[in-house]
Amino acid sequence: MQLLDGKYVSNKLKQEIAAEAAELAMQLGRKPHLVAILVGHDGGSETYVASKMKNCEAVGFRSTLIRFENTVTETELLHQIEKLNLDREVDGLIVQLPLPKHIDPEKVTEAIDYRKDVDGFHPINLGRMQRNLPCFIPATPYGITLMLKEYGIETAGKHCVVVGRSQIVGLPMSILMARNTQPGNCTVTLCHSKTENIAKYTQKADILIVAIGKKNFITADMVKDGAVVVDVGMNRETSTETKSGFKLYGDVDFEPVAPKSSWITPVPGGVGLMTIVGLLKNTLAAARKEVYV
Numbered sequence: 320m321q322l323l324d325g326k327y328v329s330n331k332l333k334q335e336i337a338a339e340a341a342e343l344a345m346q347l348g349r350k351p352h353l354v355a356i357l358v359g360h361d362g363g364s365e366t367y368v369a370s371k372m373k374n375c376e377a378v379g380f381r382s383t384l385i386r387f388e389n390t391v392t393e394t395e396l397l398h399q400i401e402k403l404n405l406d407r408e409v410d411g412l413i414v415q416l417p418l419p420k421h422i423d424p425e426k427v428t429e430a431i432d433y434r435k436d437v438d439g440f441h442p443i444n445l446g447r448m449q450r451n452l453p454c455f456i457p458a459t460p461y462g463i464t465l466m467l468k469e470y471g472i473e474t475a476g477k478h479c480v481v482v483g484r485s486q487i488v489g490l491p492m493s494i495l496m497a498r499n500t501q502p503g504n505c506t507v508t509l510c511h512s513k514t515e516n517i518a519k520y521t522q523k524a525d526i527l528i529v530a531i532g533k534k535n536f537i538t539a540d541m542v543k544d545g546a547v548v549v550d551v552g553m554n555r556e557t558s559t560e561t562k563s564g565f566k567l568y569g570d571v572d573f574e575p576v577a578p579k580s581s582w583i584t585p586v587p588g589g590v591g592l593m594t595i596v597g598l599l600k601n602t603l604a605a606a607r608k609e610v611y612v
């Protein structure tokens with residue numbers, strides 16, 4: 320078993336991004352700029368946004384966090400997005416999900432200018448991704464492909480099973496692995512909560528990517544010997560063992576699954592760190608007008 324080490328790969332790629340950002344800042348006369356909007360005070364969201372902002376600063380980007388209380392109206396939020404869409408000094412714009420129930424996340428996602436949509440959730444970006452056209456790829460699936468590439472994992476001709484079909488992780492991941500690209504060219508099976516006998520599929524996976532949000536769901540008997548296992552799950556539980564008061568668990572039961580796999584991501588220290596890299600690379604591309612002019 321070998322580790323798909325998110326810490327190592329993300330540090331390496333962040334150094335490259337920092338060098339490219341410095342060069343771009345000289346050309347533009349300003350730093351690449353990411354704006355994040357955070358509504359409310361959800362503990363997980365606070366942590367993820369803080370980490371995104373910190374990582375932006377670490378690679379020499381400018382980052383701005385705009386906060387709203389849970390009581391913000393949909394109209395107010397859409398108005399703020401429109402202002403940022405028009406702001407020429409803003410390259411990337413993200414709205415941290417989930418949003419309060421009275422705000423329609425689809426409306427918000429579609430309100431963001433697709434040329435600034437560095438989360439890659441806008442239907443134009445998702446459609447272009449499916450067609451293998453230049454676009455912003457959703458940060459988590461993007462980060463996973465960067466990691467597979469970095470470790471030279473052969474994907475062509477392999478059977479990839481993706482568990483979970485969310486719009487931000489599982490579904491785009493399945494498309495990327497099926498596309499005629501490297502990584503890609505897999506035969507893909509996409510499983511979800513209505514799939515009967517999931518183990519029947521996961522046991523046949525050469526590459527198993529799990530994004531469901533259920534602690535230790537994938538057990539050793541569900542994994543083929545020698546499989547590449549990518550665990551997207553981030554299940555936060557309160558803990559007295561850690562300084563933060565929380566402990567993260569993946570969707571894969573790491574201890575028993577690791578010895579069966581050829582490669583595996585740890586949680587933490589795997590996909591989460593690569594998601595940040597995906598976001599940073601998209602933001603850099605947006606500032607460079609590399610995807611859209």
Ligand code: NAP
Pocket residue numbers: 459482483484485486487488489510511512513514517530531532533551552553554590591592594
């Ligand atoms: P989500 O929107 O809640 O979607 C979960 C998906 O899993 C759905 O497609 C659901 O099926 C499926 N599912 C749920 N229970 C299942 C079961 N028992 N068997 C099979 N499929 C099941 O979740 P998400 O946003 O994709 O996130 C998934 C996990 O990844 C969470 O732990 C989240 O925190 C984590 N995450 C991590 C990162 C990172 O950077 N590491 C980024 C994003 C998310 P249906 O469609 O049928 O309901």
